[in-house]
Amino acid sequence: MTINRPIRWLGGALAALLALLAVASSASAHGPDPLLTTQRWNQNQDVRYAWRSGAVPPSAYQGAVNAAASDVNASRGSQAATFGYSAGASSLIGYGVGATCGTLGLACAAPNAPTSFTVWMREQGHVFDWGSLRWCQAYSSWPDGCYDVENIILDELGHVEMLNHHANLSGEPDYLDAVVQTKSRTKPSAGYSTHRFGRCDVATLQVQYDMQSWGAKYSTCLSLATTLAIAASPTAVAKGGTTTLTATLKVADVASYSRLALNPVALRTVTLQRRPSGTSSWTTVGTMPRGSTSGTYTMALSLTARTDFRAVFAAPSDEGLVGSTSPPVTVSVGQ
Amino acid sequence: MHAERSAPVTLVLVLVGILLGGCTAASMSSEPAILSLSPSPSPVQTDAPARPSASPSASADPAPGAPSSVALPTGSPQPEPTLVPPPDATLAVEGGDPVVGEQGTWSWNNAASDAPWLPGYPIHVGANERLTFNMSDRVPIDTWQASRVPPTAVPGGDGVIGMAEGTGSSITFEAPPAGSWSVAVTVRFGDNLGDAVYYWAMTVE
Numbered sequence: 226m227t228i229n230r231p232i233r234w235l236g237g238a239l240a241a242l243l244a245l246l247a248v249a250s251s252a253s254a255h256g257p258d259p260l261l262t263t264q265r266w267n268q269n270q271d272v273r274y275a276w277r278s279g280a281v282p283p284s285a286y287q288g289a290v291n292a293a294a295s296d297v298n299a300s301r302g303s304q305a306a307t308f309g310y311s312a313g314a315s316s317l318i319g320y321g322v323g324a325t326c327g328t329l330g331l332a333c334a335a336p337n338a339p340t341s342f343t344v345w346m347r348e349q350g351h352v353f354d355w356g357s358l359r360w361c362q363a364y365s366s367w368p369d370g371c372y373d374v375e376n377i378i379l380d381e382l383g384h385v386e387m388l389n390h391h392a393n394l395s396g397e398p399d400y401l402d403a404v405v406q407t408k409s410r411t412k413p414s415a416g417y418s419t420h421r422f423g424r425c426d427v428a429t430l431q432v433q434y435d436m437q438s439w440g441a442k443y444s445t446c447l448s449l450a451t452t453l454a455i456a457a458s459p460t461a462v463a464k465g466g467t468t469t470l471t472a473t474l475k476v477a478d479v480a481s482y483s484r485l486a487l488n489p490v491a492l493r494t495v496t497l498q499r500r501p502s503g504t505s506s507w508t509t510v511g512t513m514p515r516g517s518t519s520g521t522y523t524m525a526l527s528l529t530a531r532t533d534f535r536a537v538f539a540a541p542s543d544e545g546l547v548g549s550t551s552p553p554v555t556v557s558v559g560q
Numbered sequence: 561m562h563a564e565r566s567a568p569v570t571l572v573l574v575l576v577g578i579l580l581g582g583c584t585a586a587s588m589s590s591e592p593a594i595l596s597l598s599p600s601p602s603p604v605q606t607d608a609p610a611r612p613s614a615s616p617s618a619s620a621d622p623a624p625g626a627p628s629s630v631a632l633p634t635g636s637p638q639p640e641p642t643l644v645p646p647p648d649a650t651l652a653v654e655g656g657d658p659v660v661g662e663q664g665t666w667s668w669n670n671a672a673s674d675a676p677w678l679p680g681y682p683i684h685v686g687a688n689e690r691l692t693f694n695m696s697d698r699v700p701i702d703t704w705q706a707s708r709v710p711p712t713a714v715p716g717g718d719g720v721i722g723m724a725e726g727t728g729s730s731i732t733f734e735a736p737p738a739g740s741w742s743v744a745v746t747v748r749f750g751d752n753l754g755d756a757v758y759y760w761a762m763t764v765e
Contacts (some may be wrong), residue, residue, distance in 0.1 A: 260752065262670045325642045329664060330673030333643055337670075343640070354662075355679050355715045365593050370716070377674065384672040390665060390755055392748065395705060395722030407665045407746055407757050408717045409676045415718075 257428035257446050258405055261389040264338040266306035268434055272342070272385075273311035277319030282346065285362045289374035290318055292420070296375065297382045300421035302444065303430040304437060305386050306338075316341040318378075321348045329353060331409055332377050334384035342385040346377065361412060370411045373418045380404050383426055387433060391425050399425075402446060428545065435484040439519040440492035443485070447545030450477035451490060455536040455551040461559060464529055468556045470497060472513055472522045472536035474549075489520025490546065495538050497524050502531040502555055510534075531557045643671045646749065646756045647697035651683060653735075654690060659683040661745065661758030668754040676715035680742050680759030685735045687764055693731035693745050700750030701729040708741040711761070738764045 266272060274294075276282060282290060294308035301307070324345035326333035332346040351358040361371035383405035391403030400406065401416050403423040410417040422430070428446035436443070443449060455472045462468050474490040476482060492515065498507040513522035513536065522536065533553040540548035646668040650658035659682070664675040685691065695701070706723040713719055723743070724733035736743065743762045748755045 259748070259755075261667050261672055261754070263752075264670070323640065325640045326673040327643060327645050327663070327666075329662070329675045329678060331675055333671065333673040335643060335671040353715075355676070372676075380674055381672075384667070389667050389672070392703070393705075395725050396707065397720045397722075406674075407755070408744075409665070409674050410718075411676065411716050414716045 255394050255399055257425050258391045258403055259389040260387055261384050262387050265387060265433055266338045268304035270306040272306045272308050273314035274316040274318050275312055275314040277317040280319035280321045280323050282320035286374045289362050290378050293375045293378035293382060296379050296420045301430050302427040303434040305430040305434040308382055318344045320346050332381050334381040336385045344381045367412055369413055372411055375420055376418050388426055388429055432483045432485055439489045442544040443546055445545045448547060449545055450547050451538060451549040452477050453536050453538050453549040453551040455554050457554045457556045461557045462528055463559050465527055467525050467527045469523055469525045470534050471516055474520050474538055491519040495522040495536050498535050498537055500533050502533050528556055528558050644669055647695055647699055649695050649758045651760050652692050653685050661760055664757040664759055666756040677717035678759040679714045680761040683760045684763045687738050689735045690732050691735055702748045702750045703727050704731050704747045706733045706745050708736050708743045711740050711742055714742050735764050
């Protein structure tokens with residue numbers, strides 16, 4: 226036991242440090258998108274929009290707007306609101322000279338969750354100081370310098386969800402990590418026709434609206450600490466008796482994780498390790514099969530000597546979870 | 561489907577565009593064929609309110625999943641107040657007059673407006689001079705970033721070169737190398753107030 230104390234202390238300190246780093250990460254330049262507003266839609270709220278009376282987008286643009294709504298629904302990676310067209314809806318999308326976007330805005334959004342929103346897009350040919358606005362969908366062959374309606378409206382619907390502009394790294398090498406950006410791009414610049422949320426858009430949507438399932442992948446724009454615990458039942462067996470080890474993997478309980486805190490983490494790879502009690506070297510037993518409840522992993526073993534066990538969750542490369550190791554549990558063996 | 565727009569209508573649109581001279585010569589000369597713009601009145605800017613569209617083409621090609629009877633506008637446009645943007649910002653060299661920046665993309669007061677990389681308002685500076693950025697109002701700034709592109713990259717925004725970044729409301733950075741640049745300063749306001757990008761067409765001598 227005296228050997229375990231410093232290990233436990235170190236483990237606790239490490240977990241706290243990882244949590245702090247994760248919080249710092251979310252506030253630094255390259256992290257999840259910041260928030261435009263603290264007003265959220267309900268989870269999976271089906272938000273309907275209609276065309277603004279007297280400012281109906283041309284038919285070629287209507288299809289692109291509706292495609293952008295579908296892009297939101299397909300790429301939100303969370304329980305964020307979904308969007309779709311319905312006649313008479315209270316949320317309005319308008320097009321034309323009545324746009325309220327200020328002097329130089331191509332498009333703009335004003336969410337009023339969970340009730341309604343407004344989105345505007347400028348009219349084709351609007352004269353700015355840099356030239357005339359050209360929407361790609363106005364042409365049979367998209368010219369260089371045009372703006373893709375679907376991409377721009379996806380950006381606006383990101384605002385409607387509550388996303389603010391992504392904080393890019395200096396020089397913007399991470400521009401493609403978000404659609405909700407501070408500079409709209411034209412054909413053929415990279416990202417001008419992206420039709421799905423970027424990983425840092427999705428990260429904020431996940432934090433604010435939660436995951437679609439416990440087995441779903443967390444955005445790689447996140448860096449969430451996890452906690453892993455292991456329990457044995459029974460903790461004492463006769464020689465040759467069997468104990469069942471159950472590991473429980475969760476997202477750490479950190480305030481900035483909002484709806485993700487304490488989420489069960491299911492369908493991952495959790496490894497069981499063992500060592501004879503009183504020794505220091507761990508041996509891998511194998512991958513623990515999934516348990517009966519979400520985020521649990523179990524394995525039954527027959528023992529002949531007092532043994533320590535621990536569970537290990539290695540940080541996956543394809544999602545934003547930090548690996549963790551459980552404190553050990555000891556199973557004693559009688560004669 | 562959209563290429564079926566009648567030639568006379570297209571011709572009128574092109575003529576209106578030429579007469580008003582709103583487009584640059586380059587953009588007009590290389591303008592690809594425009595598809596149906598109905599119910600937009602024309603591809604030119606006007607101060608007149610948007611006309612209600614009575615064009616049947618608006619409902620002849622309804623949005624996927626939308627009833628064909630709903631795309632037609634009814635009545636007059638519903639005027640809305642323009643969204644209120646964040647305060648202006650200035651850039652100045654030591655001893656020089658501050659020059660207001662051209663405001664691009666911003667978020668403020670629970671709304672957002674999106675713009676491309678803008679050319680910016682003219683400012684002349686010397687090489688290696690220190691530039692000082694100030695908000696015209698006392699809006700707190702959490703983080704800021706200065707970057708630039710050559711004028712040829714406006715409004716596309718390709719080839720962004722980072723210049724400086726920092727935290728807090730005291731913002732100074734060094735002028736870029738000699739030449740012409742569109743310089744952007746992106747600021748994130750404190751207290752979750754939003755963000756904004758300000759641009760200057762900078763001539764560095």
